[in-house]
Amino acid sequence: MATSIHRLLTAAVVLGTAALISTYSFHNCIETSKDGQRKAFQCVHRHNKTMSAFVDDLPTTTINLTIGVTPVTHIPRDSFVSLPHLQDLRLDRNNLSDIDYLAFHELHELKSLNLSLNNISQLNPDVFQDLSNLTFLSLTNNQLKQLPETIFSTVLELNTLIMRQNLLTNFSAIATSVSHLRNLRILDLCINNLTSLTHTEVTLPKSLTTLYVCRNNLLTLGCKWSFLASIQVLDLSYNPHLPTKAFAGVDLGNINYLRLRSTNVQIVEFLNLSNIRPEHIDFSGTGINNTDKLKDLCKTMQRKKVKYLNKLILGNNGIKTLSNYTLSQCPNIITLDLSRNEFKPTNCLSFLTGQTHIQSFHAEHNVIRSLPSCKVPNMVQFSNLRDLSYRYNRILLVNKYAFYHTPNLQTLKLNINTIAYLDNLALKNLKRLETLRLDNNLLTDLFAKTFEDLSNLKLLNLRNNRISVIFNRTFHSLGKLTTLDLGGNKITHFQPAGFDGLKNLSKLYLDGNNLKEIDPSHYFVFQDRLTVLDLENNQIQFHPGSPRSPFRNLSKLRDLKLSRQQPYGIAVLPDTLFQGLHSLRSLYLTDNKIVHIYPKTFDDLTGLQFLTLDDCCAGVTQLQPGVFKNLRNLTKLTVENMGMQNFSKDVFGNLTQLRTLQLNRNVMQSIPVDALESLPNLQYLDIRDIPLSCTCLNRLLQNYTLTNPRIQVVYLSTLPCLHDVTQKFYKFDGTVCFIDLGEYLFFCTAAVIFLFTVIPLLYVKLYWKMKYSYYVFCAWFSDQWRSLRDEKEKCKYDAFVSYNSSDEQWVMEQLLPNLEGNGSSFKLCLHHRDFELGRAIVDNIVSAVYSSRKTICVVSRSFLQSEWCSLEMQLASYRLFDEHRDVLLLVFLEKISDRQLSSYHRMRKVMLKKTYVQWPGSDCTDQEQAQDLFWNQLRRAMRTGSRLEREEMDQSAAPSKV
Incomplete structure (x- = not known):
C-alpha cells in the first residue's frame, strides 16, 4: 500500500511539471537500432502529411532515418536541422513533389540520400548545397525532365548517382552537371528519354567507371572518341533503334562489360568496327539465334586472336538447337550461359565438343524436357565442368547416367522443373558433388540407390515435391551432408532407418509436410550435431503426460520451429516437451491453438534468446505464474494476439535480460507497472491494439510510459482509450486518481491513532528530558549557556x-x-x-x-x-x-x-x-x-x-x- 501511494505521489509531481516529461516514444517512427543508442529510425505507413510530424521528436543522435509510404508532398526549408548527425536518409515511396531551397540545410554528415519513387519534377539548383559529404544519391522513378547545371556543384564526394526512370532528354546538360564530380564512379540513366550521348566540350569524370543508359531512345551515341575512355561497365541495352554505326569513332578499349541486348547492333559488324575486346561483351539479346551466326561469331573472335572467354553469355537470342561442334571454333570458354532461349535438347552437351576448359554451363529458362543417358561409347567427357544449371525448364524425367559425362560436378541445379521421374542411377558417378538442388519438382519417391555415389554432398534441397515416405537407407551414403531440406512435401512418416548415414547433418527442414507425431528414434543418428529443426506447418500433436521429450536426443539444437500445425494447431504443450534442450536459442510456436501451457513447459530452455507465441492460443489465455521463470537469457518475446488476459510480475518477472516485448493485439485492459519494472533490460515495448482503459487502473502505466527514458513504447501518442477512441491514452486526465477519499480517511485516522498512542508514551518516558531540553534551550537563548560552559572548573x-x-x-x-x-x-x-x-x-x-x-x-x-x-x-x-x-x-x-x-x-x-x-x-x-x-x-x-x-x-x- 505504501509503495503504491509513493508511486501515485511521484506520478502527480512528475505529471504536474511538463518539463520533466522524457517520453521514449515517437509519434510516427520506430527506433530500429540494436545498440539502444537511438540512431536508426523507420517511419513507414504513416498518414501524416508534414515532414515535421516525423522529425520533430527524433533525438539529435539520429544517424539513419527512413520515411516511406506516406502522403508527404513537401519538404520545407530546414526540415532536418535538428538532426545534424544524419548519415543515411531514405525518403522513397512518398508523394514528394516540392523540395524547398535548403531543405537539407546543416546535414554536413549526410552520406546517402534516397528520393526514389516520388513525384519530383524539378529541383532547386542549391537544394543539395550543404551535403558536402554525400556519396550516394538516388532520384529513381520521379518526373524530372531536366537538371540545373550547378545542382551537384557542392556534392564533390558523390560516388553513386542514380537517375533512372525519369523524363530526362538532354544528356549534354547531365554531363555538364556531373563533369566536376571527381569521385563519381556509377551513373545510372536508364529508362529516360535520351536520344543520344551528344555533349559539349565537357568530359565525364575520369573516376566514372560504370554508365547505365539502358531503356532509352538512343538513335546514336554522338560522342567524341575519348568520351567513354574511362568507362569499364556500359549498359546500352533496350535501345531498339541504336545502330551499329553509332560506335564508329568511339573508344571502347577500357570496357570490360558491355550490354547490347535488344538494340539494332549487328554483332559481327560491331566487332569489326569497334576496338572493344569480344570477351567483354554480353551477347544476350543480340540476334545470334542459330548455329551459323554463332559460328560466324566464333570465327570473328578467332581473327581478333581471342584465346579465352571467361564468360560467353548468349541468353535471350531465341536459340533452339545447337549442332555438334558448334562452338569448337570459339576461343576456350570458361563459363557459357544459354539462359532464356528456346533451347530444347542437350544431347549430353555434344555441342560443346572441343570446349574442354569449360567450368560452368547454365541453360536456365529454356524448354528442355528430359535429360538422356550419357553413358555411351565415345562420349565426350567434360572433366573440368564444376557448375551445371538446368533451372526453370520443363524437364519431366532424368534418365540413368544423365551426368556420367560430367564426373567432377560440384553444383547441380535441377530445381523448378517438372521432374516426376528420377532414375535410381541418374546421379551415378557424381562423387564430387557438393550441392544438389531438386526442389520444386514432382518427385514422389526416393530410394537407397538415388544418392549412392554422392559421398561428398553437403547440401540437398528436395523442397516442394510430392514425397510421402522416406524409405530406409535413402541417405545412407550422405555422410558429409550438413543441410537437408524436405520441406513442402507430403511426408507422413519415416521408416526406422530413414535417416541412417547422416552423420554430419546440422540443418533439417521438414516444414509443410503431413507429419503427425515425432519419433525420437528418427533423430538419434544426429543427436550431437543437429542445430536447426524446422517442423512448421505439419499435423503434429503432443499428448499431455508424456513421460519423455521427443527432442531429448537433440542436445545441440539451437533453432526449433513448431508454428502453424494443421488443421487446428498444437493444443497442448506438455511439461516434458522441451526437456534437455539447454542449447536452444530460438523457439517458434506461432499460429497454433494451444489451450494450456503447463508451468514447467519451458523450464529446461535456459539458453533461449528468442520466443514467439504469436496467434498461438485458442481464446482467452491465462499464463500460469512461473511459466517463464527459467528464461533468464531471453532477449525477445513476441506474444501478439494470443488472447492474453493477464500480465503480471509472477509470469514475466524473471525475464531479466528481455529487451524486446511485443504485446500488441491482446485483451488485457491494464498492465501493472511493477511487472514492467521487473524487466531491467527492456528497451522496446509494443502495446498497440490492446484495449487499455483510461481509468485510475492504468494511471501508473500512463505515467510509466511518459517518463521512462529507457523503454521505447511504440506509437504511444496514437494509442486510443478503450471506451473513447477519440481520446488518447497518454493524455487522459487522471487527476482524480490521486484524491482517494477512502485512502485519505484511512491515513488521517491512522495518524490520529498514532499520535494518541505515542504522545502518552513520550510523556511518560521523555517528559523530563523534553522539559529539560526546553529549559536548556531557553537558557542558551538568553545567552547564559555559552558563558556557563566556558567556566569549566x-x-x-x-x-x-x-x-x-x-x-x-x-x-x-x-x-x-x-x-x-x-x-x-x-x-x-x-x-x-x-x-x-x-x-x-x-x-x-x-x-x-x-x-x-x-x-x-x-x-x-x-x-x-x-x-x-x-x-x-x-x-x-x-x-x-x-x-x-x-x-x-x-x-x-x-x-x-x-x-x-x-x-x-x-x-x-x-x-x-x-x-x-x-x-x-x-x-x-x-x-x-x-x-x-x-x-x-x-x-x-x-x-x-x-x-x-x-x-x-x-x-x-x-x-x-x-
Whole structure:
C-alpha cells in the first residue's frame, strides 16, 4: 500500500511539471537500432502529411532515418536541422513533389540520400548545397525532365548517382552537371528519354567507371572518341533503334562489360568496327539465334586472336538447337550461359565438343524436357565442368547416367522443373558433388540407390515435391551432408532407418509436410550435431503426460520451429516437451491453438534468446505464474494476439535480460507497472491494439510510459482509450486518481491513532528530558549557556543544594552548619539565599548548577514530587552522564522503596552508577556515631574533582550504600 501511494505521489509531481516529461516514444517512427543508442529510425505507413510530424521528436543522435509510404508532398526549408548527425536518409515511396531551397540545410554528415519513387519534377539548383559529404544519391522513378547545371556543384564526394526512370532528354546538360564530380564512379540513366550521348566540350569524370543508359531512345551515341575512355561497365541495352554505326569513332578499349541486348547492333559488324575486346561483351539479346551466326561469331573472335572467354553469355537470342561442334571454333570458354532461349535438347552437351576448359554451363529458362543417358561409347567427357544449371525448364524425367559425362560436378541445379521421374542411377558417378538442388519438382519417391555415389554432398534441397515416405537407407551414403531440406512435401512418416548415414547433418527442414507425431528414434543418428529443426506447418500433436521429450536426443539444437500445425494447431504443450534442450536459442510456436501451457513447459530452455507465441492460443489465455521463470537469457518475446488476459510480475518477472516485448493485439485492459519494472533490460515495448482503459487502473502505466527514458513504447501518442477512441491514452486526465477519499480517511485516522498512542508514551518516558531540553534551550537563548560552559572548573560555589521546602528545616539545621560551619570551608548555594532577584527561575537554576562544582540532591518523598527539584536533578544528571563530570551527590533523608523509585528512571540510573548516602533514621542504634560517619562521607565526596573520564564511569565498581 505504501509503495503504491509513493508511486501515485511521484506520478502527480512528475505529471504536474511538463518539463520533466522524457517520453521514449515517437509519434510516427520506430527506433530500429540494436545498440539502444537511438540512431536508426523507420517511419513507414504513416498518414501524416508534414515532414515535421516525423522529425520533430527524433533525438539529435539520429544517424539513419527512413520515411516511406506516406502522403508527404513537401519538404520545407530546414526540415532536418535538428538532426545534424544524419548519415543515411531514405525518403522513397512518398508523394514528394516540392523540395524547398535548403531543405537539407546543416546535414554536413549526410552520406546517402534516397528520393526514389516520388513525384519530383524539378529541383532547386542549391537544394543539395550543404551535403558536402554525400556519396550516394538516388532520384529513381520521379518526373524530372531536366537538371540545373550547378545542382551537384557542392556534392564533390558523390560516388553513386542514380537517375533512372525519369523524363530526362538532354544528356549534354547531365554531363555538364556531373563533369566536376571527381569521385563519381556509377551513373545510372536508364529508362529516360535520351536520344543520344551528344555533349559539349565537357568530359565525364575520369573516376566514372560504370554508365547505365539502358531503356532509352538512343538513335546514336554522338560522342567524341575519348568520351567513354574511362568507362569499364556500359549498359546500352533496350535501345531498339541504336545502330551499329553509332560506335564508329568511339573508344571502347577500357570496357570490360558491355550490354547490347535488344538494340539494332549487328554483332559481327560491331566487332569489326569497334576496338572493344569480344570477351567483354554480353551477347544476350543480340540476334545470334542459330548455329551459323554463332559460328560466324566464333570465327570473328578467332581473327581478333581471342584465346579465352571467361564468360560467353548468349541468353535471350531465341536459340533452339545447337549442332555438334558448334562452338569448337570459339576461343576456350570458361563459363557459357544459354539462359532464356528456346533451347530444347542437350544431347549430353555434344555441342560443346572441343570446349574442354569449360567450368560452368547454365541453360536456365529454356524448354528442355528430359535429360538422356550419357553413358555411351565415345562420349565426350567434360572433366573440368564444376557448375551445371538446368533451372526453370520443363524437364519431366532424368534418365540413368544423365551426368556420367560430367564426373567432377560440384553444383547441380535441377530445381523448378517438372521432374516426376528420377532414375535410381541418374546421379551415378557424381562423387564430387557438393550441392544438389531438386526442389520444386514432382518427385514422389526416393530410394537407397538415388544418392549412392554422392559421398561428398553437403547440401540437398528436395523442397516442394510430392514425397510421402522416406524409405530406409535413402541417405545412407550422405555422410558429409550438413543441410537437408524436405520441406513442402507430403511426408507422413519415416521408416526406422530413414535417416541412417547422416552423420554430419546440422540443418533439417521438414516444414509443410503431413507429419503427425515425432519419433525420437528418427533423430538419434544426429543427436550431437543437429542445430536447426524446422517442423512448421505439419499435423503434429503432443499428448499431455508424456513421460519423455521427443527432442531429448537433440542436445545441440539451437533453432526449433513448431508454428502453424494443421488443421487446428498444437493444443497442448506438455511439461516434458522441451526437456534437455539447454542449447536452444530460438523457439517458434506461432499460429497454433494451444489451450494450456503447463508451468514447467519451458523450464529446461535456459539458453533461449528468442520466443514467439504469436496467434498461438485458442481464446482467452491465462499464463500460469512461473511459466517463464527459467528464461533468464531471453532477449525477445513476441506474444501478439494470443488472447492474453493477464500480465503480471509472477509470469514475466524473471525475464531479466528481455529487451524486446511485443504485446500488441491482446485483451488485457491494464498492465501493472511493477511487472514492467521487473524487466531491467527492456528497451522496446509494443502495446498497440490492446484495449487499455483510461481509468485510475492504468494511471501508473500512463505515467510509466511518459517518463521512462529507457523503454521505447511504440506509437504511444496514437494509442486510443478503450471506451473513447477519440481520446488518447497518454493524455487522459487522471487527476482524480490521486484524491482517494477512502485512502485519505484511512491515513488521517491512522495518524490520529498514532499520535494518541505515542504522545502518552513520550510523556511518560521523555517528559523530563523534553522539559529539560526546553529549559536548556531557553537558557542558551538568553545567552547564559555559552558563558556557563566556558567556566569549566572555576565555580563560585562548592555545591548547589537542591531540596524541597518541606525539608528546609533539615537543610538549615543540619546540612548548612556541618558543611559551612564546624571547621568546614565549603560554600553552598541555596535558592532562598543566593538566587538573583528579578531573574527567571529557570535561569537561576541553570546558573546555580553550572556555577557549582557539585549538586547535592536532598531526596525525600516530597523531593520526588517537586517539579523544580526534578529539573535540578535533570540538569545535574546531564552533567554527569552527557558531560562526564562527577557533580551529583544524592542524600536520602528517608528510606524509599524500589517500587516508589521505579518511575524515576533518571534517578535510578544515577543510583546504579554513583554511591549515595543515607541519613541515619531514628531507628539507628548508635545515631550519633552514624551521623558523624554520614558527615565524613559527604565532606569527602565534596572534595573530589568534577572531571570524570568515560572509562572510569564504564569500569567503576558496583554502587554501594553508605
